Amino acid sequence: MTKTVLVTGGNRGIGLAIAKGLIANDRRVIIGARDLASGMEAAETIGAEAVELDVSDRQSIQRCAEYIGPVDILVNNAGVLYDRRVLQNPGDFDVSMATMVHGPFYLIQQFEDHMRKNNFGRIVNMSSEWGSFSEGLLGPNAYGIAKAALNAMTKALSAQLPNNVKINSACPGWVRTGMGGFTAPRSPEEGADTPIWLATLPDDGPTGGFFRDREPLGW
Structure with a gap:
């Protein structure tokens, strides 16, 4: 059976490379x-689908989940970067906590029940x-x-999750994107390699880890 994947912030940069x-x-x-227009345009270029989703808004998360149904693989990629003194x-x-902590938590909460019942799940936190x-x-x-x-x-x-629902963090490295800047040494495709690997782990793959270049990274 074909697995369903949701990649947040997947309309550009690393997210789009992961989706592809x-x-x-x-x-x-x-x-x-x-x-949504940007998402649909990006999705069309790679043969994906698109959904409107603001991960910092719980109601948007709920609407998204109701619209797309069960998800087997969740890639929490959406992010923001401010350089001002916090x-x-x-x-x-x-905004940073809502986008990169609260949003991923509520998305996991939406989809983990299906993953448990289906005896399969992959969650990748970027x-x-x-x-x-x-x-x-x-x-x-x-x-x-x-x-x-x-x-x-x-x-x-x-x-708290069963071993067949694997959750891991991924560091893509310094990547040439709108956030990373265009002098970064890595391409989006290179940055996407580790999260794609984690999203497609076999049953005996790791869980509860932090990885860069498919190797463990210290917390």
Whole structure:
């Protein structure tokens, strides 16, 4: 049976590269995008579907889930990056946490029951070495805080989900995107390799880990 994939923020950059790679693995791929027109345009270029989804809005998450139905593979890719000092700009903190922590949590909550009942699930949380304590937690302001929290959620939820519902965090590295900048050394396709691998893990694959270049990365 064909697996259904939802890639949030999948209309450009790494998200679009992940979506394209998963279609090549014979998956039904749905791109979640705040701007539905942009999502539909991107989806058409790779043979995917699109749904309007603002991951920072719980009602939008609920509407999305009702519209697309069960999901077997969830890639929490949508993100925001602010470079302003977070204590002087608390709104940056609120949006970052809503987008990169609360949104992934509520999406997981929406789809995990189907994954349990179907004895299969793959959840990939797109993180960053900037949210890693072992790497010095060097992420700018709210971004690093949110990614560290996302990593903590990945680890904590892995203990609550059955082993056949695998949840992992992925660091794509520094990638040439609108967020990463166009001087970055990696292409979107290179950044997408590890999350695609995690989204297609075999039954004996890892869960509750943090990976870069398919190798474990310290929390």
